[in-house]
Amino acid sequence: xxxxxxxxxxxxxxxxxxxxxxxxxxxxxxxxxxxxxxxxxxxxxxxxxxxxxxxxxxxxxxxxxxxxxxxxxxxxxxxxxxxxxxxxxxxxxxxxxxxxxxxxxxxxxxxxxxxxxxxxxxxxxxxxxxxxxxxxxxxxxxxxxxxxxxxxxxxxxxxxxxxxxxxxxxxxxxxxxxxxxxxxxxxxxxxxxxxxxxxxxxxxxxxxxxxxxxxxxxxxxxxxxxxxxxxxxxxxxxxxxxxxxxxxxxxxxxxxxxxxxxxxxxxxxxxxxxxxxxxxxxxxxxxxxxxxxxxxxxxxxxxxxxxxxxxxxxxxx
Amino acid sequence: xxxxxxxxxxxxxxxxxxxxxxxxxxxxxxxxxxxxxxxxxxxxxxxxxxxxxxxxxxxxxxxxxxxxxxxxxxxxxxxxxxxxxxxxxxxxxxxxxxxxxxxxxxxxxxxxxxxxxxxxxxxxxxxxxxxxxxxxxxxxxxxxxxxxxxxxxxxxxxxxxxxxxxxxxxxxxxxxxxxxxxxxxxxxxxxxxxxxxxxxxxxxxxxxxxxxxxxxxxxxxxxxxxxxxxxxxxxxxxxxxxxxxxxxxxxxxxxxxxxxxxxxxxxxxxxxxxxxxxxxxxxxxxxxxxxxxxxxxxxxxxxxxxxxxxxxxxxxx
Numbered sequence: 001x002x003x004x005x006x007x008x009x010x011x012x013x014x015x016x017x018x019x020x021x022x023x024x025x026x027x028x029x030x031x032x033x034x035x036x037x038x039x040x041x042x043x044x045x046x047x048x049x050x051x052x053x054x055x056x057x058x059x060x061x062x063x064x065x066x067x068x069x070x071x072x073x074x075x076x077x078x079x080x081x082x083x084x085x086x087x088x089x090x091x092x093x094x095x096x097x098x099x100x101x102x103x104x105x106x107x108x109x110x111x112x113x114x115x116x117x118x119x120x121x122x123x124x125x126x127x128x129x130x131x132x133x134x135x136x137x138x139x140x141x142x143x144x145x146x147x148x149x150x151x152x153x154x155x156x157x158x159x160x161x162x163x164x165x166x167x168x169x170x171x172x173x174x175x176x177x178x179x180x181x182x183x184x185x186x187x188x189x190x191x192x193x194x195x196x197x198x199x200x201x202x203x204x205x206x207x208x209x210x211x212x213x214x215x216x217x218x219x220x221x222x223x224x225x226x227x228x229x230x231x232x233x234x235x236x237x238x239x240x241x242x243x244x245x246x247x248x249x250x251x252x253x254x255x256x257x258x259x260x261x262x263x264x265x266x267x268x269x270x271x272x273x274x275x276x277x278x279x280x281x282x283x284x285x286x287x288x289x290x291x292x293x294x295x296x297x298x299x300x301x302x303x304x305x306x307x308x309x310x311x312x313x314x315x316x317x
Numbered sequence: 318x319x320x321x322x323x324x325x326x327x328x329x330x331x332x333x334x335x336x337x338x339x340x341x342x343x344x345x346x347x348x349x350x351x352x353x354x355x356x357x358x359x360x361x362x363x364x365x366x367x368x369x370x371x372x373x374x375x376x377x378x379x380x381x382x383x384x385x386x387x388x389x390x391x392x393x394x395x396x397x398x399x400x401x402x403x404x405x406x407x408x409x410x411x412x413x414x415x416x417x418x419x420x421x422x423x424x425x426x427x428x429x430x431x432x433x434x435x436x437x438x439x440x441x442x443x444x445x446x447x448x449x450x451x452x453x454x455x456x457x458x459x460x461x462x463x464x465x466x467x468x469x470x471x472x473x474x475x476x477x478x479x480x481x482x483x484x485x486x487x488x489x490x491x492x493x494x495x496x497x498x499x500x501x502x503x504x505x506x507x508x509x510x511x512x513x514x515x516x517x518x519x520x521x522x523x524x525x526x527x528x529x530x531x532x533x534x535x536x537x538x539x540x541x542x543x544x545x546x547x548x549x550x551x552x553x554x555x556x557x558x559x560x561x562x563x564x565x566x567x568x569x570x571x572x573x574x575x576x577x578x579x580x581x582x583x584x585x586x587x588x589x590x591x592x593x594x595x596x597x598x599x600x601x602x603x604x605x606x607x608x609x610x611x612x613x614x615x616x617x618x619x620x621x622x623x624x625x626x627x628x629x630x631x632x633x634x
Contacts, residue, residue, distance in 0.1 A: 125595035144603030168485030278442035286461030
């Protein structure tokens with residue numbers, strides 16, 4: 001009989017197809033597990049697959065007395081209470097780096113779309129306003145990429161790929177992260193110093209309790225009226241209310257957002273703004289990165305059921 | 318007295334400010350010069366400033382018997398009849414490379430916006446459809462950049478900058494141009510071979526009679542159903558009718574267009590399509606590239622009035 005895996009978050013069926021070939025999947029469809037499956041069924045669950053952003057704390061873990069592995073689909077694991085997992089001897093796995101290129105690409109897409117105002121540009125052509133030579137702020141030239149100061153917050157795999165891409169655009173790259181690396185980019189010892197220096201802040205930091213709302217009104221103010229913020233990490237890193245205020249009163253020029261505080265909800269005050277480009281958390285959402293993430297999931301689940309260490313494990317807190 | 322310069326195309330006043338400090342400008346506002354100025358005034362004109370795409374043939378040149386210099390604002394000079402200019406001993410100048418980075422950036426912006434479907438993504442969030450979990454083709458993963466085959470048509474300054482940027486995205490780069498260069502990209506001897514190989518065709522060729530409609534139904538067909546075309550060169554390079562057909566019947570997946578056959582007009586059949594991202598020919602339109610283009614214009618006009626060779630001259634045909 002195939003090993004059983006509980007699907008804890010809501011995932012499209014197509015993304016689960018490769019797992020279904022190898023395991024018996026108990027799919028909650030994102031609903032509370034107890035509403036979908038009997039206590040008996042849940043009691044036997046030894047492994048679950050979840051999205052890293054889905055909250056999963058001690059109480060939830062205790063619903064599954066035999067739980068030994070929480071495998072996250074994707075690189076993030078910010079929803080998982082790592083201490084609670086460790087205390088229960090539950091291994092936590094993820095897909096490190098599998099979607100880094102894809103996420104870095106969406107960061108670049110959002111930065112370019114925002115700074116070159118592609119939504120406004122597209123609408124200017126589609127509406128016929130260009131043909132009618134209607135005046136538009138669109139036609140005021142903006143700063144380009146060469147020489148532009150790009151600040152990368154977080155220098156993990158995604159941050160590095162963003163930096164490498166920006167460098168090809170002839171931009172100046174600075175970064176802040178806890179560690180200073182041997183990289184050809186200017187290091188800033190604080191996020192404040194980075195924000196003072198750069199005009200585009202690219203948020204690529206791994207989210208967690210210590211990064212909650214660190215990009216606040218003060219940091220946004222330091223970016224200045226020509227400043228942009230792009231977030232492809234987690235919505236929790238930005239104080240979303242402060243961001244709405246900064247975009248509304250033109251404290252900063254614009255933003256590109258793939259992530260939000262309460263997904264899939266983006267507040268009306270935010271979505272009404274013309275100087276933002278939105279994406280529905282699709283950064284890691286390419287064919288290649290799904291294959292790579294699925295490879296990590298299969299390797300983690302396979303190892304767990306064979307009684308081995310997870311090959312893509314998260315270090316416990 | 319300041320030397321006189323006729324402004325032949327329609328330019329925003331702000332873009333002419335630096336020229337007005339040094340020359341007496343006779344601004345047609347893009348209207349026929351004879352409607353705006355007397356034959357007497359036009360008879361004395363020795364130099365004019367024009368947009369490279371504005372048609373300027375033998376007949377138009379003959380309205381200015383003393384004309385000695387046609388200076389194009391920007392890199393293009395496809396509107397100028399070079400043979401007619403040479404026959405009349407009129408020097409033609411432009412701004413080579415001044416906007417290359419800015420144009421390469423808009424090519425990347427259009428490619429990423431199109432392949433990552435950023436218009437659809439943005440609308441999916443803004444409309445509330447994401448929050449309502451409405452099904453959307455948006456949520457089907459697409460091919461990302463790593464490993465993607467990018468074909469660059471034309472390897473001048475802009476083509477090289479596009480290739481360098483794409484390389485940072487971990488893509489494979491191929492190119493076709495009349496000349497094979499010592500570059501780390503795969504050379505294809507024909508546009509057909511490049512189109513067979515690549516999934517994104519980036520048009521960066523210098524436009525002219527020999528490139529008229531070379532990207533036709535056949536070339537588009539070779540890109541295939543997963544193929545994209547991005548044009549930042551001139552609208553004349555693509556057979557626009559064939560493009561509309563290829564986009565409508567899904568012969569190709571999408572397009573990113575900064576240029577059109579008859580600017581500023583984009584036909585309704587084109588602008589109605591959801592799988593295209595449009596920009597109103599703003600590729601070279603950044604603060605830095607305007608400064609660089611203006612530097613070339615000032616150097617060309619200054620040299621001409623001092624009786625010297627244009628430092629940024631176009632080789633005559």
